[in-house]
Amino acid sequence: MGLTNGFNHYLTHGSEFDQHIAHQLLGEEGVDLLRLDGTGYVLEFDVPGPAAIAASNRHFSADEMIERGEVPNMVRDFLKVLSCRAYDPTFWPINQKTDCGLFFSKNVPAEWLLSAVAWQEH
Structure with missing residues (x-):
């Protein structure tokens, strides 16, 4: 339940790896864009x-x-x-x-x- 109630950013933005790469390339906007990619x-x-x-x-x-x-x-x-x-x-x-x-x-x-x-x- 921790995943869905506490740290659900993995479900909306992908893995930590994905989030770090998006941030390195495009900053916070890159991380925000991950929310738009998939379910x-x-x-x-x-x-x-x-x-x-x-x-x-x-x-x-x-x-x-x-x-x-x-x-x-x-x-x-x-x-x-x-x-x-x-x-x-x-x-x-x-x-x-x-x-x-x-x-x-x-x-x-x-x-x-x-x-x-x-x-x-x-």
């Missing part, structure tokens, strides 16, 4: 837990992080939401603007894709 889509995937944890820690395995006394970032985010919800039943994670990216070095199976919806700015 952003929100893709929803059902990624198996072990694959999601592995993909959320690009440089270290979850086991390596645990050995160093760290909690893998996706697990840390989940536990944070779970503990806040246990403390306050009215807590709703949609307002947290949490960001936990996943990096896959190979194509993900097509069957993991649940939906693809064109994003409409509110």
Whole structure:
């Protein structure tokens, strides 16, 4: 929900790379022009837990992080939401603007894709 509620500029202006190049070439006007190019889509995937944890820690395995006394970032985010919800039943994670990216070095199976919806700015 962070993507759609907190940092949706990726859906309107493209990747950070696109935004930086547009700014280098044309300044703020170049970044503004990105808004006119195409439609952003929100893709929803059902990624198996072990694959999601592995993909959320690009440089270290979850086991390596645990050995160093760290909690893998996706697990840390989940536990944070779970503990806040246990403390306050009215807590709703949609307002947290949490960001936990996943990096896959190979194509993900097509069957993991649940939906693809064109994003409409509110």
